[in-house]
Amino acid sequence: MTRAGPKASRFARRLLAEWKRLDLPQSAERVVVAVSGGADSTALMLALNELIVTHKLSASIVIAHLNHGLRGEAGEEDACWVTELAADLGFECVLGQTDVKAQAEEYRDNLEQAARRTRYGFLLETAKNSEARIVLTAHTLDDQAETVLLRLVRGSGAEGLSGIEAVRALDEQSNVLLARPLLNWASRAETENYCREREVAFKSDAMNEDERFARVRVRRRLIPLLKTFNPRIVEALDRTARLLREDAEALNEAAQKLLTEASEGDPSAGASLRVDVLARARASLGRRALRRWIALARGDLLRLELVHLLAVEGLLKGERGGRVVLLPGGDKVSRRRGRLYYHKKVEKGVEAV
Amino acid sequence: MTRAGPKASRFARRLLAEWKRLDLPQSAERVVVAVSGGADSTALMLALNELIVTHKLSASIVIAHLNHGLRGEAGEEDACWVTELAADLGFECVLGQTDVKAQAEEYRDNLEQAARRTRYGFLLETAKNSEARIVLTAHTLDDQAETVLLRLVRGSGAEGLSGIEAVRALDEQSNVLLARPLLNWASRAETENYCREREVAFKSDAMNEDERFARVRVRRRLIPLLKTFNPRIVEALDRTARLLREDAEALNEAAQKLLTEASEGDPSAGASLRVDVLARARASLGRRALRRWIALARGDLLRLELVHLLAVEGLLKGERGGRVVLLPGGDKVSRRRGRLYYHKKVEKGVEAV
Numbered sequence: 001m002t003r004a005g006p007k008a009s010r011f012a013r014r015l016l017a018e019w020k021r022l023d024l025p026q027s028a029e030r031v032v033v034a035v036s037g038g039a040d041s042t043a044l045m046l047a048l049n050e051l052i053v054t055h056k057l058s059a060s061i062v063i064a065h066l067n068h069g070l071r072g073e074a075g076e077e078d079a080c081w082v083t084e085l086a087a088d089l090g091f092e093c094v095l096g097q098t099d100v101k102a103q104a105e106e107y108r109d110n111l112e113q114a115a116r117r118t119r120y121g122f123l124l125e126t127a128k129n130s131e132a133r134i135v136l137t138a139h140t141l142d143d144q145a146e147t148v149l150l151r152l153v154r155g156s157g158a159e160g161l162s163g164i165e166a167v168r169a170l171d172e173q174s175n176v177l178l179a180r181p182l183l184n185w186a187s188r189a190e191t192e193n194y195c196r197e198r199e200v201a202f203k204s205d206a207m208n209e210d211e212r213f214a215r216v217r218v219r220r221r222l223i224p225l226l227k228t229f230n231p232r233i234v235e236a237l238d239r240t241a242r243l244l245r246e247d248a249e250a251l252n253e254a255a256q257k258l259l260t261e262a263s264e265g266d267p268s269a270g271a272s273l274r275v276d277v278l279a280r281a282r283a284s285l286g287r288r289a290l291r292r293w294i295a296l297a298r299g300d301l302l303r304l305e306l307v308h309l310l311a312v313e314g315l316l317k318g319e320r321g322g323r324v325v326l327l328p329g330g331d332k333v334s335r336r337r338g339r340l341y342y343h344k345k346v347e348k349g350v351e352a353v
Numbered sequence: 354m355t356r357a358g359p360k361a362s363r364f365a366r367r368l369l370a371e372w373k374r375l376d377l378p379q380s381a382e383r384v385v386v387a388v389s390g391g392a393d394s395t396a397l398m399l400a401l402n403e404l405i406v407t408h409k410l411s412a413s414i415v416i417a418h419l420n421h422g423l424r425g426e427a428g429e430e431d432a433c434w435v436t437e438l439a440a441d442l443g444f445e446c447v448l449g450q451t452d453v454k455a456q457a458e459e460y461r462d463n464l465e466q467a468a469r470r471t472r473y474g475f476l477l478e479t480a481k482n483s484e485a486r487i488v489l490t491a492h493t494l495d496d497q498a499e500t501v502l503l504r505l506v507r508g509s510g511a512e513g514l515s516g517i518e519a520v521r522a523l524d525e526q527s528n529v530l531l532a533r534p535l536l537n538w539a540s541r542a543e544t545e546n547y548c549r550e551r552e553v554a555f556k557s558d559a560m561n562e563d564e565r566f567a568r569v570r571v572r573r574r575l576i577p578l579l580k581t582f583n584p585r586i587v588e589a590l591d592r593t594a595r596l597l598r599e600d601a602e603a604l605n606e607a608a609q610k611l612l613t614e615a616s617e618g619d620p621s622a623g624a625s626l627r628v629d630v631l632a633r634a635r636a637s638l639g640r641r642a643l644r645r646w647i648a649l650a651r652g653d654l655l656r657l658e659l660v661h662l663l664a665v666e667g668l669l670k671g672e673r674g675g676r677v678v679l680l681p682g683g684d685k686v687s688r689r690r691g692r693l694y695y696h697k698k699v700e701k702g703v704e705a706v
Contacts, residue, residue, distance in 0.1 A: 150582075155589030158511065228570070229575075236508030237505070246636045247511050251603060253635070
């Protein structure tokens with residue numbers, strides 16, 4: 001079939017179209033690409049190679065592969081395989097090694113969360129070390145559909161059901177971008193086909209077969225059942241995610257205005273808020289404004305659940321002040337004389353906001 | 354267990370609490386109740402009886418039962434059973450008879466759609482004949498979860514995933530309210546238990562067992578699988594539906610403002626819209642404004658899909674006028690000199706808007 005050469009394959013051309021649509025730089029950039037060795041990331045690596053060879057893209061690619069330390073020799077074989085393929089394609093390769101099980105125990109995370117946190121930490125570090133401003137992951141339409149379903153079974157709202165973003169900041173501090181140039185158009189079947197076209201035998205990760213992971217059960221049981229209702233379920237879930245992402249963006253913009261109004265023009269960390277302004281707003285705006293306000297004062301939204309927001313919302317009801325809501329971690333929100341106040345947990349010798 | 358008598362059962366008390374929360378009138382109203390004879394509607398009928406007997410509610414109840422003509426003798430048996438139970442409880446009963454299969458063929462609907470349309474038509478007619486301003490159906494939390502999932506497999510946005518509303522107008526012309534006083538709190542297991550407490554052997558509808566219906570497959574296959582991810586999936590889906598309904602309400606309010614602005618203060622049927630105002634709005638607001646505008650001019654949104662809206666949205670892009678989008682049914686939207694115009698399909702001798 002089509003190969004790297006003067007004319008790029010259809011897969012590579014679609015990658016290039018999305019690259020432009022996402023406004024990613026087309027020349028002289030260092031770009032870190034997360035590659036597990038599975039079909040998706042292998043296809044991404046191969047297509048980038050095609051685009052560079054055919055002079056459609058000029059980027060200095062750094063392949064980043066993390067061995068999660070969960071699969072013994074198989075993990076080491078994958079690392080070797082990725083290193084060799086990267087070398088064949090003329091790409092730099094950075095290998096990382098971690099012990100996700102130990103990490104999970106240390107942070108009391110489940111394995112999936114620990115693997116995710118460690119992986120993104122490794123990608124950020126690799127980006128910094130290689131002075132790259134862009135990190136790519138090979139998430140596909142199928143990953144998007146799985147994410148939407150995983151959020152749905154938890155009863156998420158619009159933000160959760162928006163799924164994965166095609167471009168976002170990798171973390172809050174650095175200015176490294178995390179981009180997913182396959183997310184909006186490539187299915188897993190397409191990445192597999194493209195690898196076969198290129199005659200590269202991608203690896204299959206045993207973690208992708210382990211039904212102890214909810215994501216694997218979504219892929220292997222839930223999506224096949226949903227296909228009996230709608231054969232194009234993956235595309236349908238992608239459409240839902242897009243629509244809800246647009247909704248969430250519009251609502252968050254309106255919530256920011258509300259927050260500015262409730263704080264009388266100063267929506268900074270620790271500003272107090274007017275109860276009357278929030279109380280007359282619609283629930284979906286008021287709740288989002290409160291969430292932003294808490295995120296600003298607290299620094300993050302870790303472990304903040306809908307129940308906590310509803311409790312803070314409860315402070316807006318009625319006329320009575322002097323009430324307090326405790327947030328996870330020890331911070332508090334109080335209502336006093338028609339205003340909401342944010343109180344940081346008082347540590348030894350540390351002043352409250 | 355608890356029975357009708359001076360103290361109402363827990364089920365009846367929860368119904369009363371919801372009745373108040375939904376702001377339904379507590380006295381001297383004629384109320385039509387749709388009863389199939391299944392556990393949900395039988396429980397609703399029994400609980401209303403309890404509330405009336407215990408003087409918590411004063412309403413004149415009219416039971417409405419429609420025989421869909423799909424199940425031969427079994428359908429007739431159900432009609433008799435409902436009539437007898439209604440009589441035992443001192444309620445009036447109206448029986449309807451239809452041939453849903455013939456209806457489906459006439460309107461080229463599927464059976465589910467035809468059954469739904471015929472049922473709501475019968476309820477409206479019964480409400481009018483009995484001069485009732487309220488019609489109740491016995492939809493439960495489980496129906497809500499099933500509806501959300503049925504919408505999800507079609508790739509719906511926030512409005513679709515909002516599921517069933519607890520109170521809405523029964524139709525656009527009359528001022529009859531359709532209320533679902535079990536929707537927000539009762540599960541199917543609870544309606545079944547309550548029927549057993551009252552020692553009433555509800556009927557099971559064979560249509561509820563027929564896996565040719567998507568809803569039945571959702572209930573019997575999809576929800577059990579989702580329970581392996583989250584045992585409280587029904588409540589989770591209900592939470593999602595509530596959050597998205599609040600979002601949709603806020604967005605539709607903002608879209609109405611946008612429509613007023615785009616029509617320069619006159620958002621009536623057939624008003625032209627300023628392209629520049631719509632083009633600078635967020636997609637989620639612009640699309641909703643266009644949908645409202647089309648609904649106003651067209652009278653309904655029948656067969657209007659996302660693709661049609663996206664085509665109309667396409668008219669907002671670029672500088673060029675003179676473009677036209679054809680809507681299902683023959684109406685058209687055109688762009689000319691920086692404005693969108695709605696053109697009704699020209700019937701013989703009928704003027705376009």
